[in-house]
Amino acid sequence: MNLRVAGMGWVTPLGRGIDLVWDRLVDGQEAIPEAISDAVFKKSYCAFRVPAEILAQLPPHPRLRRASAISKFAAAAGLDAIAQAEAAIGKIDPDRTALIFAASNGGVVYTKRFYQGIVESGAEAASPLLFPETVFNAPASHLAAILGIAGASYTIVGDGAVGLLAVKMANDLLENESAEFCLVVGAEEADWILCDAYHKWRLLRKEPPIQLFRDPPRGTILSEGAGAVLLSHEGAVKIEAVDSGGNFSRRREASEIVRSIAHRLAADDACVIASANGTFVDLAERDAIKKELPGATVYSLKSALGESVGASAIWDVIAAAQALKTRHLPPVRYPHSSSGLNFPGLDDLAWRKAIVLSCGLNQQAAGLRLSI
DSSP states (O other): OOEEEEEEEEEETTEESHHHHHHHHHTTOOOOOEEEEOTTTOOEEEEEOOOHHHHTTSOOOGGGSSOOHHHHHHHHHHHHHHHHHHHHHOOOOGGGEEEEEEESSOOHHHHHHHHHHHHHHOGGGSOTTTGGGGSTTHHHHHHHHHHTOOSOEEEEEOSTTHHHHHHHHHHHHHHTTSOSEEEEEEEEOOOHHHHHHHHHTTOBOSSSOOOBTOSSOOOBOEEOEEEEEEEESOSSEEEEEEEEEEEOSSGGGHHHHHHHHHHHHOOTTEEEEOOOOSSHHHHHHHHHHHHHSTTOBEEOSHHHHOBOGGGHHHHHHHHHHHHHHHTOOOOOSSBOTTSOOBOOOTTOOOOSEEEEEEEOTTSEEEEEEEEO
């Protein structure tokens, strides 16, 4: 596999920009929760939102005038990944660039507004201007137009592991010489109806902290934002392997799937970026790491940034790349002291590889391994 990370972009509740967000994580900062309420059902949930001023920094473009938040997050992250890559390896030809957008819940805000108009006033009153933003591939369409990408454009829909499946697809495109570069973007937006759904699935907690690797799990908090990686055959960080993993029909089967992924990706001198988020995912990854990657230093973004679902796997790839580049990991907040795992310390500087484990909340699991 000759796949490398040429550039990255990061839009999170802690800010926008690879170095800025990473420095804040290393400093131990956490996203501040915001209450999301509903006027009809009188219920409120916590979510980690992207600060409004971040979207104000986007360049003017006709595509962004009515675009949903998820499309704007994707545009910001994609533009930053392209800019970082061009600073490192030179001009990126949009005619030789493919785009893969990884989605989970899609543009829920516009979808809710569209159907709310139908419920309140009838089908004829629903604005047709809202409808295009309700489809899953709207962000990919906007991003391709903004960047002038004339190559192939795809949208993959899945759960929290979908970003890694998008990376696998990007590798296939580059190996087949269908493109010279491939921009992979994962994005998510937060909304009350989304929080309510995850609450009904007994996956959410009412307020922070998100406590990792606890038995029994205590729930997660949803967040929003985007992550982007521009992949090519040039770049400082190499993707050594992508494991497309598999699906599990029951939560108790997740441990077996994640363990098989960890076994295939296992390597000496590797840290682990886990997708632990305060749910059953933590226990599946804990068991897999203890059996297949004993002694590895383990880190998860979720206690600081929340569960970003569609964006989460790309966020984890970015964290893994940053760990290799900086030889440092942020502190893990609220880990279970009896988990039997090794968490980041001041002397954890010897990594040559980083393994990303991604176990979604809806039956997908995948992984990859980076080196530098």
